[in-house]
Amino acid sequence: MTPIRSHTLPKHEPQTELALGGEWRVVVLNDPVNLMSYVVLVFKKVFGFDEQRARKHMLEVHEQGRSIVWSGLREKAEAYVFTLQQWHLNAVLEPDEAH
């Protein structure tokens, strides 16, 4: 279950709200342990990717060390990172500088 930010966080200062707004990226980083087939399964399960798209992102992680698997609003990005971490993938949030 995803932690519910609004229940646990104190009110943000306006400046913090601004920082948390905009677009955010969910990035999966490579690790030497998780199986390729496992990573493909996780991408299909978490994002609903088809086999081809899941494999493309898995290979990006494997060969380039990272793959941007989703971008959008902060709250949903956090939920995806949480779910990926439940599956023990090394997932991080990054601001999407392009937006």
Next chain:
Amino acid sequence: MKRIEVKLALPVVAPLLDVIKELADGLKKNLAVASQLEDLDADFRAAWTDELLAAQNDDVATLLGLFNDEFFSEGVVAFDENNAEAIVRACAAVRLRLRECFLVPLGDETLESGDIDIATLHEPLRKAFMCYLFLATVQELIIQHLDSSILDS
């Protein structure tokens, strides 16, 4: 309900369970992958970590539950749609912990390539690597035969 039963070689697998149980103990209080959540509020970060730990512990308990009386009498473990997802995740958690606790001397590149001659390894590295391979085999079996159960659940 799709179900697969696997007969394991008890003399090979039983000794690996001590390693798995030892690592499972470590996973009670430590995430398999440390979260990088520096920009989150401290309370939110704590709630996030607690929920991940609780889910991780549930998964690991399901994995350990495979090795019940039936396993020790018949050598059989069974996977189905009720346990596949938890077990495949728990295997990932224990494998990550194995790397952290035992397999660092092998180096990440070697670990990733899998190009390791077990006969050249000495204890406790050898048993840890056997465990690492065993759990990967369990994951592959589940992904090969039960991935639709996981995706549809």
